[in-house]
Amino acid sequence: MVITRRDQTERLLAYLISLAAILVTLFPIVWLLSIALKTQRDAFAMPPKLIFEPITDHFLALLDKPGFVEAFQNSVYVTALGVSVAIVIAVFASYGIHRFRFRGKKLFGVWLLLSYMLPEFLYIIPMYALYQRIGLYDTHIGLAFVYQVHSLPFAVWLIRSFFREVPSELDDASRIDGCSHLGTLRHVYIPMAAPGIAATAILTAIWIWNELTIALSLTFGEAQTITVAVASFRGYTSINWGAMAAASIVAIVPMLMFAVFAQKYIVKGLTLGSLKG
Amino acid sequence: MPRAGRNFAYYLIAPAVLVLAVTSLYPAVYSVVLSLYNWNWGVQFDFIGLRNYADLFKSAEFWQVLYQTFLFAVVATALELVLGLGLAVVVDRLKFGASIIRTLLLTPLMVSGIIVALMSKIVLDPMLGIVNYLLGLLGIPPSPFFGTTGTAMSTVIMVDAWWQTAFVFIIVLAGLQSLPQEPIEAARVDGANATQTFFRVKLPMLRPVLYTILIFRTIDTLKVFDIIFGTTGGGPQIATEVMQTMAYRKAFSFLQMSEAMTVMVIFSAIVLAISLVYMRLDERLAED
Numbered sequence: 001m002v003i004t005r006r007d008q009t010e011r012l013l014a015y016l017i018s019l020a021a022i023l024v025t026l027f028p029i030v031w032l033l034s035i036a037l038k039t040q041r042d043a044f045a046m047p048p049k050l051i052f053e054p055i056t057d058h059f060l061a062l063l064d065k066p067g068f069v070e071a072f073q074n075s076v077y078v079t080a081l082g083v084s085v086a087i088v089i090a091v092f093a094s095y096g097i098h099r100f101r102f103r104g105k106k107l108f109g110v111w112l113l114l115s116y117m118l119p120e121f122l123y124i125i126p127m128y129a130l131y132q133r134i135g136l137y138d139t140h141i142g143l144a145f146v147y148q149v150h151s152l153p154f155a156v157w158l159i160r161s162f163f164r165e166v167p168s169e170l171d172d173a174s175r176i177d178g179c180s181h182l183g184t185l186r187h188v189y190i191p192m193a194a195p196g197i198a199a200t201a202i203l204t205a206i207w208i209w210n211e212l213t214i215a216l217s218l219t220f221g222e223a224q225t226i227t228v229a230v231a232s233f234r235g236y237t238s239i240n241w242g243a244m245a246a247a248s249i250v251a252i253v254p255m256l257m258f259a260v261f262a263q264k265y266i267v268k269g270l271t272l273g274s275l276k277g
Numbered sequence: 278m279p280r281a282g283r284n285f286a287y288y289l290i291a292p293a294v295l296v297l298a299v300t301s302l303y304p305a306v307y308s309v310v311l312s313l314y315n316w317n318w319g320v321q322f323d324f325i326g327l328r329n330y331a332d333l334f335k336s337a338e339f340w341q342v343l344y345q346t347f348l349f350a351v352v353a354t355a356l357e358l359v360l361g362l363g364l365a366v367v368v369d370r371l372k373f374g375a376s377i378i379r380t381l382l383l384t385p386l387m388v389s390g391i392i393v394a395l396m397s398k399i400v401l402d403p404m405l406g407i408v409n410y411l412l413g414l415l416g417i418p419p420s421p422f423f424g425t426t427g428t429a430m431s432t433v434i435m436v437d438a439w440w441q442t443a444f445v446f447i448i449v450l451a452g453l454q455s456l457p458q459e460p461i462e463a464a465r466v467d468g469a470n471a472t473q474t475f476f477r478v479k480l481p482m483l484r485p486v487l488y489t490i491l492i493f494r495t496i497d498t499l500k501v502f503d504i505i506f507g508t509t510g511g512g513p514q515i516a517t518e519v520m521q522t523m524a525y526r527k528a529f530s531f532l533q534m535s536e537a538m539t540v541m542v543i544f545s546a547i548v549l550a551i552s553l554v555y556m557r558l559d560e561r562l563a564e565d
Contacts, residue, residue, distance in 0.1 A: 015371065121522065125534055126307035
């Protein structure tokens, strides 16, 4: 193929647009980090200071802020619990939908989709009332359980599309070898779809870690998650940017590590779900 | 399928059915029931029939908030689709560095909505924000952003676009990269230029993908909460109030539980209708 001048110009333009997009994408996050490392005076300086003496005071202050470290831990527990429950239940349900025909299958599919799509507050207030009565309000288990209304349909949908990728000959072979249904699930589907199941777990973890709406309404002091703790800095907007920025950075870092180390899985999960769902 | 197999399928889905019965079916039914009472937390609890609905339909505030919810959803979804599609087409043309560029552009999806909200309050601060300072360097007058009723809605839409364009981008890019090459080559041999190839060949082939994205972004933007809660809180006055922030305010600030549930039942009916229409259309699309 001949590379014309026009091709070259277009390619140059494509790089320039990409660069601009990267700048717009990353700039606010980098700026947030810089605010977290600035003194109050530097943060509010006009014109903004690009060169400054970084301080770690705002991060150290978070350690002393009542409930902040606990909120981080709570998020770890709730995320681990929520993801485990969703994945285990979804693996069985996905296998059921993928492998068998049964009455009500279509209804079950519609129910899953609608559960996922309906607005959070439809669920929150009744669950709030229920949890107040049975003592699950402001608990890790209670929160992780309510998250299933979103995470479970998501996981079923995604894992099912990964099960579809498993060649049916393997399934048949395993049955001929005398494997039971559960044996086939265990020895064929789960190993074959393992990367897909991992992708689903990662995406579910990101969703739960970042969720605010439900956590804000169903937790208070004991099980408060990191997003709720960060949200409590809202009032600091005009007073203490440093504290607000530092708390935000602490909440972002685990997810950014995911983005760096598990990017392949994240893209796989995001795209397979929508390309073949 | 033998009968034993059919029963076995029910065992497999039973845990999911149980969990969803409690987390989805029970609250949905309970919400409808609650909307027929005048429940204010701990005070009243009397059956009043459809009066909550009648009151809501009569209130100008409800209609304004409903309108704003749709305004936000339609404009944000359109903006994200256009930007994400454009960006995907551009990155798809790159020979080197496409994968690192993709990684960097994916970042906003890792960030919680509440953090996006607080971050945007810092960079978009009318007086001390870096964005107004940079605009000033270009000779553009400063914007009050979240501060006035005239600019607040477009600002929250912009913030949502910063956050979620990456979702459209990443899926369209994967879609473009998995398109069959033969029709594209054929078009090129026939003398079509890049623009013609894109609009006549690639875009039609991307239709199912774009369609899925459209469903997800529409529903997701209709349900917006974090971004608005963390920036304007629905203000100034009620200029950026949407359905979910309205329900939150009614329930947890004013303890008007039944009114909040009425808002959610109506809103859920709308979301349900949109979802069902989409599902019907999607089936038809798949049959093409």
